[in-house]
Amino acid sequence: MSTxxxxxxxxxxxxxxxxxxxxxxxxxxxxxxxxxxxxxDAGLAVDERDVDAGLLPALRDDRPDCVVPLxxxxxxxxxxxxxxxxxxxxxxxxxxxxACRAAFDKPVAKAVVxxxxxxxxxxxxxxxxxxxxxxxxxxxxxxxxxxxLPLIVKPAKSGSALGCTVVRDASALPGAMVNAFAYGDTAxxxxxxxxxxxxxxxxDTGGGPRALPIVSILADGGVYDYxxxxxxxxxxxxxxxxxxxxxxxxxxxxAVTAHEALGLRDLSRSDLMIDADxxxxxxxxxxxxxxxxxxxxxLSVQAAGLxxxxxxxxxxxxxxxxxxxx
Numbered sequence: 001m002s003t004x005x006x007x008x009x010x011x012x013x014x015x016x017x018x019x020x021x022x023x024x025x026x027x028x029x030x031x032x033x034x035x036x037x038x039x040x041d042a043g044l045a046v047d048e049r050d051v052d053a054g055l056l057p058a059l060r061d062d063r064p065d066c067v068v069p070l071x072x073x074x075x076x077x078x079x080x081x082x083x084x085x086x087x088x089x090x091x092x093x094x095x096x097x098x099a100c101r102a103a104f105d106k107p108v109a110k111a112v113v114x115x116x117x118x119x120x121x122x123x124x125x126x127x128x129x130x131x132x133x134x135x136x137x138x139x140x141x142x143x144x145x146x147x148x149l150p151l152i153v154k155p156a157k158s159g160s161a162l163g164c165t166v167v168r169d170a171s172a173l174p175g176a177m178v179n180a181f182a183y184g185d186t187a188x189x190x191x192x193x194x195x196x197x198x199x200x201x202x203x204d205t206g207g208g209p210r211a212l213p214i215v216s217i218l219a220d221g222g223v224y225d226y227x228x229x230x231x232x233x234x235x236x237x238x239x240x241x242x243x244x245x246x247x248x249x250x251x252x253x254x255a256v257t258a259h260e261a262l263g264l265r266d267l268s269r270s271d272l273m274i275d276a277d278x279x280x281x282x283x284x285x286x287x288x289x290x291x292x293x294x295x296x297x298x299l300s301v302q303a304a305g306l307x308x309x310x311x312x313x314x315x316x317x318x319x320x321x322x323x324x325x326x
Contacts, residue, residue: 008317015064019050022073030292031070038309067092091323099263116261123190150192155184193273199296200255205314211252213303215296216241239303
């Protein structure tokens, strides 16, 4: 019997963590509010807390039964906060710290999934110091000669497409690098795969990881950037995506394989591209996917015939049971 078959005690005290100090604070707060409301609609007791100096004393002195971390960006997805939750012995939903670190570091995640047999675009990850010490022009010339055009430049550790720029002409590469370095010390320069972008949530409520309905993404202007992600009406989502059965099954396989290869648990979302030949490419995975009113995971949950509050309650139940068995 899976742990998800045991009803969650309605008196279970849940803390939803949202906010923080990353560039994605506003998105995190929106995710937190939506999940807290969904859990309350499911009849559960929920507190919402930001991450500040009062958090640890509150968790220590009035220990909740479970924490749902919905912090986006480096401070929420690099595993550090989950390390602190483990130090306090507080159960939480989501991947453990080491898995978070690997998944959040895009070059590391790409290397891990490539070893698992998945296709991911050619890329190079270079710190800002390399450009300064070796000369930016020479390094950028080498990048274009090796990977070619078009490219996409993004921070190696960031989310919500912040600092991402599509480069179709070499003259635009310097500005793209500056944009990426504004959000982190290392930039990932990746061959741009053009085609159909899809998001594939993976959830595990006790029976093993499974893919939820695939969401295809068509953003105004063709780039699914920060504005397209969080401005209502600026992106068209189709769920389930209009893919043939074999291609849909392959997208699901890629997402579940990435989830397992990176050692994730409970919930993740993989971002993939399908090129003109029908090949599926892994781009990145998110261990704390957005759950706002314009996010892809809630759309997929709804398409699966599930209720967001009950699904998160299932994940809370898994986390509580996992803690009690440790």
